[in-house]
Amino acid sequence: MIQAGGFRVESVDYAVQRDQLHGVRHAVFVEEQRVPAELEVDALDPLSHHVIAVDADGLAIGAGRLTPDQRIGRMAVHADWRGRGVGDALLQALVAEAKRRGWGEVSLHAQLHARDFYARNGFLAEGPPFEEAGIGHQTMRRRLDGAMRIESPDQALAATATVIHQARRTLHLQLRGNDGLLAQPMTLAALRRFATARHDKTVQLLVHEADLPSLPEALVALMQRLPSVFQLREPVNPTDCQVVSAAISNEKGDCYFRPIGARIEGELWLDAPARSRVQEELFQRIWQRSRTSTALRVLGI
Secondary structure, eight states: EEEEETTEEEOEEEEHHHHHHHHHIIIIIIITTTTOOOHHHOTGGGEEEEEEEEETTTTTEEEEEEEETTTTEEEEGGGGTTTTTTTHHHHHHHHHHHHHTTTTTTEEEEEGGGHHHTTTTTTOOOOOOEEEETTTEEEEEEESSEEEESHHHHHHHHHHHHHHOOOOOOOEEEEOOOGGGGGGGHHHHHHHHTTSSSSEEEEEEEEEEGGGGSSSSOOOOOOOOOOTTEEEEEEOOOOHHTTOEEEETTTSSSSEEESSSSOOOEEESSOOOOHHHHHHHHHHHHHHBOOHHHHHTTTTT
């Protein structure tokens, strides 16, 4: 069971909670999105693992399911509860169940307007968009037992946003070149959300002197606004200065590593503390030998 923000998410027996599950799904899919009512229920429902979100009064506010063919679906949240973490909690519960079952991956068909939501939760788009029940969809997939290859700009953006979105206390960024991924609305929104959270948090950035002028303006503005959150250093050790890789990682064991930092190609590891620890140790060795840049002080950071 997951509890947060005035609601809880729990696994339920479909036969027992059928009315509550379909009540949420009917309100969202049939009444709001005009999906034909006969398409909202199917033969997979009795065979699937279901989760439900309920408010403090026990009223159903969200639902989702995990089907036997390793697919997440029927994700629905009442309109007045959106943007409050309910969808994230439902998805987290379903992914956790897939891991418990030992599945190597899980997929879903995301409505096009929800692609960013799934992207920042570690799902990578594959193939072209398509139509389902009269609504545009995108196939997305998340690997659960190893690294996901990052090969396209959309995948790189999703990987960056995921690591930031999943962080709770600490973010480590080792930047190289013009890292335009940090200037995109999805990643900037995730950074703002992390940096303005009420609990203690820190963003440590390693930036080479030659790369300072190419830092995205929106990122610099955010650092100037929240200087107590962002710590910036520049490598000075000759060996450190020769490092060409780039990475972003958090304290939860998520890491997007790029062997050639000026390129987007790399690997995304999620919930992999052992693998992430390797990058963390490299980052900390360089961090301890680095210094605060005079150019950063000129920027007021």
